Amino acid sequence: MLQAKWDGIYADNAHTPHIAEVLSAHLHLLPVRGRALDLACGLGGNALMLAEQGLRVDAWDISRVALSHLQNQAEQHRLQIATRQVVLTPDKLPRNRFDVIVISRFLDRSLCNAIMAALKTDGLLFYQTFIRHKLDQQGPSNPDYLLECNELPQLFSPLTLVFYQEYARIGDLRHGNRNEACYIGQKPTR
Ligand SMILES: C[S@@+](CC[C@H](N)C(=O)[O-])C[C@H]1O[C@@H](n2cnc3c(N)ncnc32)[C@H](O)[C@@H]1O
Incomplete structure (x- = not known):
């Protein structure tokens, strides 16, 4: 079962949280307030x-173990994060809710339309994940x-391209990061 697999991976407590460089290098693009989602x-x-950064944050994942580690970290840093255990499918995503969505090291192409629909107008999508032609294991x-090659801009072509690196x-x-592609897109006004 998928949840058991990921719970097992996070159970040994040996991982440090990964911060996607597409986010850390572009903090200046974030709105000063608003609602953000860290998906998977x-x-x-x-x-x-x-x-x-002062955003109101939701964090969703299939792994209860990972979410529990995250809640502990948030408490230690006196930050509020609303975690949700969820098996992601398109219908789980609300429409028009988030100013920012960040996805790193997760890819489910069936979610792309729902991800775009979950962004508010002018909302930003930060995406970073592995490429087929990565350099190592x-x-x-x-x-x-x-x-x-160049798949993220294609998957999210209805968004306005803000940044792409591959x-x-x-x-x-x-x-340079030879294993992952980095993408930022903005939801245009209709
Ligand atoms: C490689 S990890 C990346 C985690 C984090 N975004 C990062 O950059 O370190 C992939 C994550 O996706 C979650 N995941 C995998 N399939 C999922 C699904 N169907 N629904 C929700 N979360 C899922 C896993 O539990 C895992 O935490």
């Missing part, structure tokens, strides 16, 4: 970062969970 948050490094090996194998491979 895991230990919620992105959720903690968003809450530190980090991340999944199942191609279903790996992005094709270094692939150009130049000096010792530098």
